[in-house]
Amino acid sequence: MLALFITVGYSCSSDEPVNEGPTTSSSKExxxxxxxxxxxxxxxxxxxxxxxxxxxxxxxxxxxxxxxxxxxxxxxxxxxxxxxxxxxxxxxxxxxxxxxxxxxxxxxxxxAPPNSADVLGFTFEGDNSQIYWELPALKEGENVFYNAPANIEFITGFPILPAGAEMTEGGSNEESDYNSTGFTFTITAADGKTKKTYTIKIPAYDKITNPYGIYTPEHLWMPNSYLTSSFKLMNDITMPDVNGTDYEIGENYANQGWNSIGNFNTFQGIIDGDGHVVKNLTIKRGSAEDIGFISVLGAKGVVKNLGLVSVNITGGGNVGALVGNNQGGTISHCFSTGKVVLTGLSVQKHVGGLVGINNDENGRPSKLSNSYSTVNVEAGGDSFAGGLVGYNYLCILENCYATGSLTGTYKYGGALIGKNACEITNCYATGKVETGGGLVGFNFNWSSAPDCFWDIQTTGQSTSDDGGKAVGKTTAEMKTGTPYNSTWTSANWKFTSGKYPTLVGLGGQ
CATH class of the missing domain: 2.60.40.2340 (Immunoglobulin-like)
Known part of the structure; x- marks a missing residue:
């Protein structure tokens, strides 16, 4: 019995765990x-x-x-x-x-510290250290940029760099260096080892091959200071609201909005929209004349390939979305949408959806072609009002149309032209006219409108004072999708069944 007891006791004690104390972790991540x-x-x-x-x-x-x-x-x-x-x-x-x-x-x-010596962008500062022009990221080696904006201060240029990187070598920031050999500089990364060298070359302005670039609303104002130079829009531009906040875009933008280019002086340069648009152009200058994106366009002046979207413009006389007073200039492939109002406070009581008055300069007629307007025109003061042009005098006008409405106390109004004093060809109009002509409101100086048409239903007008050559059609006839006659060619017009004709090469239609 004693031996059995000892054996059992030994067997039980051997199964108990050995207490070795608390364990410690080796994890260290x-x-x-x-x-x-x-x-x-x-x-x-x-x-x-x-x-x-x-x-x-x-x-x-x-x-x-x-x-x-x-x-x-x-x-x-x-x-x-x-x-x-x-x-x-x-x-x-x-x-x-x-x-x-x-x-x-x-x-x-x-x-390790960052080893990037990339240049993320390059900026030129303007007044109050604001960015005047910003270039995109640079590639190592030579970078060439055309269409610099006007009035750029080259000495204010500096790179945007990754954190910790810095410019360790640099040349002169003079304009002549950028224009000729280029401005060359070296960036060293935060690691102190990685280096890259860059060159920025900005060819000098050339009126024909390298016009000034327009990138911002501030750049859009530059033609006012360079009335004989060439400009090119590089992107769409949205204008700031007119809400009491001032901007460096002409006088009193805060309350009156855009100050027309030229500001009663004649613009004789070139503005090429390059297919881009300016949005939200607002003008509140009801007592002033020659009101529009451009005040006065001279005989050497050209505006092309430009759209004005959602304009809101009020002027006293010679008012148009694009040009207030066209004195012999050339307008082509342009369009406008929005609202234009003439208060009639000026003796120049002309208002149009695109141009206030088309005139001549020393016998050289204005030219308006391949353009349209959907602007709603509101006239006052016994004015001459048109969906496209208020007063068309000594102008070559072809391949254009207007669809905006015409309201107010005008003396003569037409869905296309208020008062016409020249021959117009291959044009049409569809906008509602309270009183006046379906195409032309008043025929002056034995003018005519061959190969032109208007919608008698949408305009609400069965007649047009245009010399008797324009033809009124029903809406269905206007939308057959076939050319109106042999002069309406596919080079200028696109015809689609069930729709009015649209112009080739123009957006917004």
Whole structure:
């Protein structure tokens, strides 16, 4: 019995676990690494034990606090214990985060400074350190940019760089350098090793081959100071609202909006819209004459390939969305939408959806072709009002149309032209006219309108004072989708069944 008791006791005691004391962890990983300001997240390479962080441009790297999570007991940089989201370090230099596990073992994570020497963009400043012109990202080597805006200050140019990078070598920022050999500079990355060299060349202005570029509303105002120069829109432009906030776009933009190019002086240069549009053009100058995007267009002046969208224009006399007073200039492939109002406070009581008055300069007639307007025209003061032109005098006008309505107290009104004193060809009109002509309101100087048409139903007018050659049609007849006659060619017009004809090469239709 004694022997059995001892044996059983021994067997039970051998199954009890041995108490070796508390265990310690050897885990020492950084599992997440980011920043709140700037809001960026690092990429952790656990195999190489590195952390890569791409910072935005213009960030001061010398004092940033990282937010991190770790499986270790503590994290240090050198001898400084790191508190996530609180402890700041200089990330413009190589930095090592050391993670210490519970068992005392350690693991280093290296964060190298950014090694990008890319140029993210290049800006030229204007007044009050505002950006006047910004170039896109540059490629290493030579970069050539045409169509610089007028009045650029070349000495204000500087690159937009990745965080920590800096320009370590640079030439002269003089205009002649940009125009000839180019401005050359070297960028060194934050790592102090990576370098790239760039050259920016901006060829000098040429009226024919390299006109001034228009990129912003401020640039759009530049033709006012360069009345004989050439300009080209490089993108669509939206004008700021007229709400009491002033902008450097002419006089008193805050309350009266756009100040017409030329401001009663004659514009003799070229504006090529290049298929782009200007949106939200607003003018509130009800007592002034020659009101529009351009005040007076001279015999050498040209406006082409430009759209004005959602205009809101009020003027006293000679009012049009595009040109108030066209004195021998050339307009082609342009259009306008929105609203134009004539108060009639001036003796020049002409208003049109596109042009207020087409006139001549020293016997040279104005030219208006391949253009249209959907502007609603509101007239006052016994004026001459037209959906396209208010008064058409000594002008070559062809391949145009108007669809806007005509309302108010006008003396003579026409869905296309209020008062006409020249021959017009291949044009049509469809806009509602309260009283007046379906195409022309008043025929002056034995003018005529061969190969022209109007919609007698939509205009509400069965007659037109145009010399007897224009033809009124029903809506169905206007929308047959076939040319009205042999002069209406596919080079200028597109015909679609069930729709009015549209012009070739013009947007917004």
């Amino acid at each position: 950084i599992t997440a690494f980011s920043f709140v300001d700037p809001a960026v997240t690092g990429t952790i390479n656990e195999k190489e034990h590195t952390i890569t962080v791409v910072f935005p441009a213009d960030v001061d790297l010398t004092s940033l606090a990282a937010t991190f999570t770790t499986t270790g007991a503590k994290v240090t940089v050198g001898s400084v214990k790191q508190i996530s989201g609180t402890t700041k370090n200089d990330f413009s230099k190589a930095i090592t985060y050391t993670v210490t596990a519970e068992d005392g073992s350690t693991q280093d994570y290296t964060i």
